[in-house]
Amino acid sequence: MSTPCVLTVEDLSVGWRGEPPLVEHACFEVKRGEVFGLLGGSGSGKSTLLRCLVGLEEPLAGRLDVLGAGPPRLDATRPRYGVMFQAGALFGSLTVGQNVALPIQRWTDLPRAAVATVVRSKLRLVGLEDAEHKLPAALSGGMRKRAAIARALSLEPDLLFLDEPSSGLDPVTSAELDVLIVTLQRALGLTVVLVTHELGSIFDIVDRCALLDRQARCVVAIGTPRALAASADGRVSGFFRRASGGA
Amino acid sequence: MAASDQPRRGSGPEPGSSRGARAAFSVERGDGRLLLGGDLGLPVAARLWRDLHTLSRAAPPPRLDLDLGGVAAVDGAAMALLVELRAELATRGIECEIVGASRRLEPLVHLYGGHAPPRLRATPARTGWLERLGRATVDAGRGLELAVAFVGAIVAALGGVLRRPASGNWRAVPSLAERAGIDGVPIVLLLDFLVGFVMGYQSADQLALYGAHAFVADVVGISVVRELSPLMTAIVVSGRSGAAFAAEIGTMRVSEEIDALRTMGFCPVRYLVLPRVAALALVGPVLTLLGDIVGVAGGALVGVIKLDIGPTAYLAELRTAIFPADVATGLVKGAAFGVAIALIGCHHGFATTGGAAGVGRRTTATVVTCLFTIVVLDTLFTVFFRMLGL
Ligand SMILES: Nc1ncnc2c1ncn2[C@@H]1O[C@H](COP(=O)(O)OP(=O)(O)OP(=O)(O)O)[C@@H](O)[C@H]1O
Ligand SMILES: [Mg+2]
Numbered sequence A: 001m002s003t004p005c006v007l008t009v010e011d012l013s014v015g016w017r018g019e020p021p022l023v024e025h026a027c028f029e030v031k032r033g034e035v036f037g038l039l040g041g042s043g044s045g046k047s048t049l050l051r052c053l054v055g056l057e058e059p060l061a062g063r064l065d066v067l068g069a070g071p072p073r074l075d076a077t078r079p080r081y082g083v084m085f086q087a088g089a090l091f092g093s094l095t096v097g098q099n100v101a102l103p104i105q106r107w108t109d110l111p112r113a114a115v116a117t118v119v120r121s122k123l124r125l126v127g128l129e130d131a132e133h134k135l136p137a138a139l140s141g142g143m144r145k146r147a148a149i150a151r152a153l154s155l156e157p158d159l160l161f162l163d164e165p166s167s168g169l170d171p172v173t174s175a176e177l178d179v180l181i182v183t184l185q186r187a188l189g190l191t192v193v194l195v196t197h198e199l200g201s202i203f204d205i206v207d208r209c210a211l212l213d214r215q216a217r218c219v220v221a222i223g224t225p226r227a228l229a230a231s232a233d234g235r236v237s238g239f240f241r242r243a244s245g246g247a
Numbered sequence B: 001m002a003a004s005d006q007p008r009r010g011s012g013p014e015p016g017s018s019r020g021a022r023a024a025f026s027v028e029r030g031d032g033r034l035l036l037g038g039d040l041g042l043p044v045a046a047r048l049w050r051d052l053h054t055l056s057r058a059a060p061p062p063r064l065d066l067d068l069g070g071v072a073a074v075d076g077a078a079m080a081l082l083v084e085l086r087a088e089l090a091t092r093g094i095e096c097e098i099v100g101a102s103r104r105l106e107p108l109v110h111l112y113g114g115h116a117p118p119r120l121r122a123t124p125a126r127t128g129w130l131e132r133l134g135r136a137t138v139d140a141g142r143g144l145e146l147a148v149a150f151v152g153a154i155v156a157a158l159g160g161v162l163r164r165p166a167s168g169n170w171r172a173v174p175s176l177a178e179r180a181g182i183d184g185v186p187i188v189l190l191l192d193f194l195v196g197f198v199m200g201y202q203s204a205d206q207l208a209l210y211g212a213h214a215f216v217a218d219v220v221g222i223s224v225v226r227e228l229s230p231l232m233t234a235i236v237v238s239g240r241s242g243a244a245f246a247a248e249i250g251t252m253r254v255s256e257e258i259d260a261l262r263t264m265g266f267c268p269v270r271y272l273v274l275p276r277v278a279a280l281a282l283v284g285p286v287l288t289l290l291g292d293i294v295g296v297a298g299g300a301l302v303g304v305i306k307l308d309i310g311p312t313a314y315l316a317e318l319r320t321a322i323f324p325a326d327v328a329t330g331l332v333k334g335a336a337f338g339v340a341i342a343l344i345g346c347h348h349g350f351a352t353t354g355g356a357a358g359v360g361r362r363t364t365a366t367v368v369t370c371l372f373t374i375v376v377l378d379t380l381f382t383v384f385f386r387m388l389g390l
Helices: A048-052 A096-107 A112-125 A141-152 A172-190 A198-206 A225-231 A234-243 B041-058 B076-091 B105-111 B129-163 B170-180 B183-207 B212-252 B257-263 B268-306 B312-322 B322-352 B356-385
Strands: A005-014 A025-031 A034-038 A063-068 A079-086 A157-164 A191-195 A208-213 A219-222 B023-028 B033-040 B064-076
Touching: A005 A048, A005 A191, A005 A234, A025 A034, A025 A096, A025 A191, A034 A048, A034 A172, A048 A063, A048 A157, A063 A234, A063 B268, A079 B257, A096 A112, A096 A141, A112 A141, A141 A172, A157 A172, A172 A191, A172 A198, A172 B212, A172 B312, A191 A198, A198 A225, A198 A234, A208 A234, A219 A225, A219 A234, A225 A234, A234 B129, B023 B041, B033 B041, B033 B076, B041 B076, B064 B076, B076 B170, B129 B268, B129 B322, B170 B183, B170 B212, B170 B268, B183 B212, B183 B268, B212 B257, B212 B268, B212 B312, B212 B322, B212 B356, B268 B312, B268 B322, B322 B356
Parallel strands: A025 A219, A034 A191, A034 A208, A079 A157, A157 A191, B033 B064
Antiparallel strands: A005 A025, A005 A063, A208 A219, B023 B033
């Protein structure tokens, strides 16, 4: 509990090789215990920024500190954050239970039965006890997202990155997922970085957020969802108008 | 082509087309305009497009409007064609507006940008051979860069595993070896048997010319054990396991499963590639050895049914011809081909981009690269072994 900030982004620029940068000079901090939203229209670079935050992509420029350990590194040590990808990225050849068990087996010497106990406890957290032995292909969209969250939680992370947990879900399921995220976050004392453009999620569970803009290629606003929604900046109000289905 | 300076009708159902009551439309040339009428839609789009071109071809500058006054209904496809015609006319310096649209049609005109100034599309410049050559060079360079990076990753992963053998994903090896090996046994047996048989059949007549029947055993034995069995086995393994590795890893790649592995602290190369390399390094020699046996058996069958050499005599001849070194060189080749196939398949898997189509492309590329590599390697090995006197 030494640093109040679990994620510090300074002057960060991200993009793909051979293409103009998607986000430039992004600066924001995520405080311990909050749900931080990364908002923005489709193609504004939310997923790309998230890939940089978790160390899958090198930023074009800028500094990044994750959990006080400097830039994220994906080797050698047990990851202290969990990631849920936009499409779930469950291993198709493994059952749900095996998906959750894999990182536990990699990073602990727990005997098989103990791993199974941990796995079942994770699946219970997300309400998937019955699906332990199913293959991902045999799950519904919402179940797949919950399984992916269970897997992201498997290494007891302090920080959870979620890429559009509610995309492709109906409003009811998506609201249930929001409740699940908040419940887990409170109970486990997690910090959550949540990529979304779902207004419901934004107002219900996001504490603070940063809004990316595709044209401006930068973070155009940072603050609480209410403050952003009331913003006079056309790019910000425009996002909220579009997200609420207005013209 | 009909003279187009007199008013001319593009018409509804053409004579001879017996599709029954087709929605009728009309295009007529007016004064500085084309008058459209009837139902413009997908069913008549091809004829509409032809008529529009015919009628507008000789239109003089500066103006040719499209008058929708008589149009009862337009659909999106037809509207897109009208808008495209405007752009074409604009490139010829002819101004063109869509006019006379009824209130009902107005929103569609707007939706397709028919009210705005035509957007000139830059015609994609034909790429000259020099540019294509340049691009191909850059692509090849990038491919090479990827391959070198992959080799680097393999070496690093290998170093890590050698330092801490327990960190390897060895548990995956048996099932991978089973899939690549045991499941491939029948086809390898069949192929190698047939190859041995064909070899024997072909050489029997030639050798008989010199009265050297018995040497069939030598010819078939040496070629099968040193060359054909390793080659045929590797071809089968390329098609089965090399392609499967590329498809599996490629699919994992495009569905972000590899990224997920990395965020959970796995080294994908160590976790996915090394077990596959180990599996094929085991399976290659084993299948080759089985191939040796059935290949020789194929030759022996020819000896028995065609040359009247008894099985015992055949075996005795074989023993004078084939030395353990011959078998060993074949097995070394088998192992090397196995490793090469696994590396190529995994490399293409990791290099996959672009969804399902990308997976398909990489799978094909794997088989082609494998076959090429195997033949080249085989040549090098053969020369090398001969130089060593093996
Ligand atoms: N692997 C890739 N290689 C090259 N360009 C990419 C790649 N992935 C994404 N892009 C490009 O980066 C841009 C932003 O994509 P990104 O996935 O970050 O958007 P997003 O904000 O997450 O959108 P969405 O809400 O639709 O998920 C897009 O224009 C896309 O074409
Ligand atoms: Mg995204």
